[in-house]
Amino acid sequence: MKLFGSRNSRSLRCVWALEEAGASYDYQRVWMMKGEGQAPWFKEINPAGKIPVLQDGDLKLTESAAIVYYIAEKFPASGLLPDDLRLRAEVHRWTFFALTELEPHLWAIAQHRFALPEDKRVAALEPTSIWQFGRAARTIEKRLGVSPYIAGDAFTLADIVVFHCLVWATSARLDPPGEACTAYVERLRQRDAYVRATERERVEAERHEATFLVTPVAG
């Protein structure tokens, strides 16, 4: 398996899941800031020019949440996706909540701050996105006030996606939703698999940057 990703992006979700699963994998850093997402070699991997992408044999899978689910199902012993039907339903519920109620507002903030072409940005939309994110984040705060992990008593893939949205919000300088979310983020940051995942992305980024200017990656 090979993951195409970059630091400070949604690829962290996938690297974290791979580390939780104890999978062995190659990692190819794609330097988005240098336009590598549009390089012909990468467009062959993902014509949309986006990361993350997981390659497993002839499968080229995009969408970070789909990749995390794939890893969970390929490595059932990871416990990322429980067997019990009701517990699985909780995992689906909170993952979809994060993807549909949290992430869109974070993405809207990022788009109108810097990601869209300047003439397409509407700064006046930001307060509405912040308000909408805050409303949804309060639901997460309430849940974490009564549950150690988002889907129940055990760590699951839903935690990876929810955590990532909460950390994204902090890096976007949004107010923390509350003490339960803050404590949860601090606790999950201590997980060995999370530490290994962030370190892998850091090391691969440094390695790539040291050689990129000399030898652009050919694929």
Ligand SMILES: N[C@@H](CCC(=O)N[C@@H](CS)C(=O)NCC(=O)O)C(=O)O
């Ligand atoms: N919904 C996709 C979003 C993928 C995405 O937008 N990735 C960003 C990095 S986090 C990217 O590659 N952006 C480059 C671009 O839009 O050209 C996912 O969750 O994987």
